[in-house]
Amino acid sequence: MAPPETQILNFSDEAIEKAAELIRAGQPVAMPTETVYGLAADATNAEAVARIYAAKGRPSFNPLIVHVLDLDTAEHLGEFDDQARALANEHWPGPLTLVVPAREDNGIASLVTAGLETIAIRVPAHPAMRALLKAAGRPLAAPSANASGRISPTRAAHVADSLGGRIPLVIDGGPCEQGIESTIVAATGGPLRLLRRGPIDIDAVEAVGAIEAPGMMASHYAPAKPIRLDAKVAEPGEILLGYGPVAGELYLGDNLVTAAARLFDFMHEADSAPEPRIAVAPIPDEGIGAAINDRLRRAAAPR
Ligand code: TXA
Ligand code: MG
Numbered sequence: 474m475a476p477p478e479t480q481i482l483n484f485s486d487e488a489i490e491k492a493a494e495l496i497r498a499g500q501p502v503a504m505p506t507e508t509v510y511g512l513a514a515d516a517t518n519a520e521a522v523a524r525i526y527a528a529k530g531r532p533s534f535n536p537l538i539v540h541v542l543d544l545d546t547a548e549h550l551g552e553f554d555d556q557a558r559a560l561a562n563e564h565w566p567g568p569l570t571l572v573v574p575a576r577e578d579n580g581i582a583s584l585v586t587a588g589l590e591t592i593a594i595r596v597p598a599h600p601a602m603r604a605l606l607k608a609a610g611r612p613l614a615a616p617s618a619n620a621s622g623r624i625s626p627t628r629a630a631h632v633a634d635s636l637g638g639r640i641p642l643v644i645d646g647g648p649c650e651q652g653i654e655s656t657i658v659a660a661t662g663g664p665l666r667l668l669r670r671g672p673i674d675i676d677a678v679e680a681v682g683a684i685e686a687p688g689m690m691a692s693h694y695a696p697a698k699p700i701r702l703d704a705k706v707a708e709p710g711e712i713l714l715g716y717g718p719v720a721g722e723l724y725l726g727d728n729l730v731t732a733a734a735r736l737f738d739f740m741h742e743a744d745s746a747p748e749p750r751i752a753v754a755p756i757p758d759e760g761i762g763a764a765i766n767d768r769l770r771r772a773a774a775p776r
Contacts, residue, residue: 478641479637479643480641481643482642483644484601484645484646486604488644491642492605492642492644495641496513496514496521496613497515497609499514499520499524500514500524501521501641502514502641502643504613504615505599505601505602505647506649507598507651508655508671509618509625510625510626510629511617511618512615512618512636512640513602513613513615514613516581516612516613517611518582519584519735520734521582522582522585522734523730523761526584527760527761532767536586536593537585537593537616538570538594538615539581540612541612542596543596544561544562547561550575550581550594552575554573556660556665557573557660564673566596567672569656569671570656571595572593572660572668573591573594573661575589575592582734583738583741584736585614586737589694601646617654618635618636619631619636620639623635651672653672654669655672656669656670656674656675694737695771695772696741696743696751697744698748700753700769700772702769704753708750708752710749710750711748712750714752714754715754721752723739725754725756729756729759729761733761736768756769
């Protein structure tokens with residue numbers, strides 16, 4: 474089961490205070506929600522978000538759902554049209570995620586949205602997750618709390634089996650009421666689109682037709698400029714993203730968590746720099762480095 478470094482605490486005021494301390498320190502914490510257990514981290518702290526990916530061992534970056542306490546807070550992060558607001562009023566708090574255009578300067582780390590111009594937001598109903606949102610006082614990014622390739626956890630023991638030794642704390646709130654992930658609806662202009670089926674059936678949306686497979690809908694941000702990988706120095710006309718011993722105009726850092734945290738910001742920055750091409754230093758293909766390389770290979774692939 475879980476190695477000793479992963480603590481499992483029953484949901485209580487003290488446990489939530491402990492979880493909030495870890496969140497403020499930039500650590501991920503596994504939390505029960507009404508759908509599945511989520512691995513929560515401060516959505517405004519890029520390194521904290523990178524630690525979610527590191528713990529899950531995920532070989533690629535998928536945009537994450539941001540959890541907040543109420544619609545008012547959600548409206549600071551994204552733009553809600555009348556349709557989105559109506560759905561939110563009807564189903565929040567609850568197992569519905571809305572994908573809406575992201576507000577600029579909403580403070581959310583670009584790794585959360587994988588550089589997209591939209592943001593997925595959910596107001597959870599579970600008292601433990603709500604207590605943590607209150608205690609931490611910030612939006613929480615949270616994918617399902619399972620290692621990559623494993624099914625979503627609906628009990629604290631599932632989380633411990635899959636992430637034990639990789640995260641500091643699991644809050645045990647008993648089995649999840651719904652047991653399947655939230656319904657995801659995109660309200661990004663035009664008709665509503667169902668991106669993922671879930672506990673909430675939405676007729677108006679279903680009438681629209683084809684369901685987008687989870688994750689598939691998110692055509693990730695890719696720089697417009699050509700990208701050269703495994704570069705040790707910048708050639709003329711290139712802006713270099715450095716890593717480790719390779720210095721660059723934009724330096725990703727000397728560890729993979731920091732590099733993941735900076736990746737999407739730097740791709741945007743390189744894209745709007747005067748140089749016509751982008752070069753990127755070699756990134757070790759281990760741990761979260763595999764996700765970084767997956768992202769870079771896609772960005773470098775001929776389009
Ligand atoms: O019930 C749930 O939603 C759980 C609990 C923890 O809240 N969370 C969850 O997260 O299922 P995750 O990361 O396993 O699934 C999030 C899904 C992914 O399929 C992702 O592609 C999609 O949401 N998503 C996130 N942001 C998106 C965006 N901007 N556009 C389209 N899809 C997005
Ligand atoms: Mg998942």
